[in-house]
Every structure is written in C-alpha cells, then in structure tokens.
Amino acid sequence: MNTIHPTAVLDGDIRMGDGNVIGAFVVITGPVVIGDGNFIGSGAIIGAPPEVRDFPHAGRDESRTGAARPAGVVIGDRTVVREQAQIHQGWQRATTVGDDAFIMNQAYVAHDVQLARAVTVAGGVRLAGHVVVGDGANIGLGALVHQRRTIGAGAMVGMGAVVTRDVPAYAKAYGSPARVRDVNRRGAEAAGLSVEQIESLRERFADALGSSVVEGRDPI
Template sequence: MNAIHPTAQLTGDVRFGSGNTIGAFAVITGPVEIGDDNWFGSGVVIGAPPEVRGFAHPTHLDGSVDAAGVRIGDRNVVREYAQIHQGWEHPTRISDDTFIMNQSYLAHDVELGDGVTLASSVLLAGHVLVEARANLGLGTVVHQRSRIGAGAMIGMGSVVTRDVPPFAKAYGNPARVQGANTVGMDRSGYGDEAARSLDAVYRGEFDPGDALDAVAASPLRAILAEWFERAERRQ
C-alpha cells in the first residue's frame, strides 16, 4: 500500500510499487515510474515538462506529458519543493537510496546513481550524470552534460563546469579538484593507503595515468580506469 495525501495531484500515467509516502500538495505528472518505499515531501514536483525552448508544452493538464518520462527506484527520500523534470532525449533517472534535500532541481535527462546525496538547493542542469554515492553540498550548481564521478564530494556553493573524477574533493567557482574524498574512500572500504595516494595525485598536476598508478593495488583502479575511458570518448 502507498500513503498519498489527499491534496496531492497525480495526473496521467503514474505507476507505483508499494510502501511509498506522498506528501501534501505534491504534483506528479506521468509518465512516471516509482519503485518501493520512497518518501516524497510536501510540494514536490515530479514529471513537469522538460525545460527546452522547442519542446511542445501540453495544452491539456489532465493527462501525461508527451516526454521521455521519469524513473525512480527504491528507498529514496525527496524533500520539500524539490523538482524532478521529465526526460527529453531519455528518461530522467533516480536510482536507489538517494537523499534529495529541499528545493533541489533536477532538469531533464539527469541521472543519479545509488546512494547519491544532494543538499538543499542543488541545481542540476540537463543531462547531468551523478554517479553512486557522490555528495553535493548546499547550493551546488552543475553545468549541463557534466559528469560527477562515484564517491566525489562537492563543497557547498560550488559551480561545477567540468567533469569531476571519482572520489575527488572539489569546490569553488568554478569548482576545482582539491584532493581526494578520503573519508568517502575509507567508508567504501578502499583503505588508507589508496586514499592517501589518490589524494596526493588529486592535489598535484592531475594525470589519469598517475591516478591509476596510485591505486594499482586497490579495487578502485577498475572504477577509475572505466571512468577515464568514458571521459576520453566524450571529448
């Protein structure tokens, strides 16, 4: 069963699993697929049309939006007045166990990996990818089509205009890599030695080869290698 406040408005093709809580005055417009055990606060907006100038905005407000949809997994928390827009080229996707704080904004085609944390008022432009367990601080702004690697930590008030590699610590305007997220690496079980080595690389003149050498004996090497390979293909 799902607990849906009587003031919530669900329109069009909205599909739920079980155990979800929908707060007062939430607005959900399909196509939207939601898994199990999610919690949505008051005033949340999910499934608004993608903010694309050429997109044909609907003239009837009693059905689904003709867009790529929103897909939300399990055990996510989406706090008050957060906005998650319909996908444009592909569905906007929220994986599992994310924590999205109040007034955050996820534009069309955004993807969040498992365990991502967005602090209050984080703004993600279209096509942004935030990989598993990354943590974005209060008021972070991320440029369209940017990619934030797994386990990265972005400081509050940062403006991210370029990709941030896995387990990096970045902050500023524009954001720059300032070291490794050693706390996140420790919590993920990668060990002190790998954390110290990667931190030294991220604090210096960054080079992917040096980063891979720094964690050569760690399972983290495969994650970094895959990330750098995809980054090179994107250039």
C-alpha cells in the same frame, strides 16, 4: 499499500510500488515509475515537462503537443525527495534517481539527469540537463552543476560550488569555478578503498593541481 495525501495530484501514466508516502500538494505527472518505500515531501514536483525550448508545451504549442512524448522519470527504492524539490521529465532518456538517494528541499533535477545509488543532493542544488552523478556522491548546499557534467562516485562537491568541469570519482571539489582540492576520504573509505588506494588518489590529484595537497586538511 501507499499513503497519498488527498491534496496530491497524480496525473497520467504513473506506476508505483509499495510503501510509498506522498505528501501534501505533491504533483506527479507521468510517465513516472516509482519503486518501493520512498518518501516524497509536500510540494514536490515530479514529471514536469523537460525545460527544453523547442519541446511542445500545451497552450503555446497546442497543435504540436502530440508530436513529442517525454522520456519519463524513474525513481528507485528508499529514496527521499524533500519539500518543493523538482525532478523533470526526461527528454532524450528517462530522468533517473537511484535507490537510497536523498534529495533535499528545493533541489532541482533537470531533464535526462542520472543519479546513481545513495546520492545526496543538498537543499537548493541545481543540476542542469544530462548531468550524471555516481554512487554515493554528495553535492553540497546551493551548488550549481553545468549541463552534461559528470560527478564521479564518492565525490564531494562543496556548498555554493559552480561545477563547470567533470569531477573525478572520490574527489573533493569546491569554489567558483569548482576545482579538485583533495580526496574525499570519507567517500573513498565508504566505498571500501584501501589506505594505499586513497594515498594514490591524493598524489594523482596533487599532480593535476601542480602542487601538494595538505595532509589532513578538510576545508569543507
């Protein structure tokens, strides 16, 4: 029921649903749970140990490898993980990728990250440990997100942004460091917000910036 390329390496406790496609030279190390209908592109790495200095690593910490067990990776249904993307094991809780996510090539999803439903992570994005991303959020090409930051549902982070503070739901943020610039109207409309709710958000973000947002401007 699953299509697994003969060069893929699957090791440890891996539980998989149906209809998944696992590409060439993929490496999956359990504990990992994968739902149904997912695509994992060639060279992707899922389930490498969490990048935590004190976490036991085989070889360096041969006598300690049994002292800690990674918290796992959980991937939902209909998610795409493109070529050479990396999703690391959880440390304090499972690293989670929700249904209908789209993780593009060479993206990095660190330990304990929580991606909700229909999140888009563009190529080269780096999500540090414990980052939380809400439903339908979109993180642009090459953006960097500091550990323990939250990106709200329906938000848009512009390409190359450096996110050092939380990004509110349905906000549009970009720059280095990233700042909220406007409402992500597309994300808000997709979530079913009314015109009145969107305008209320625009006013709130403008007040937070101390200046008016520019009607109709879309610099991303």
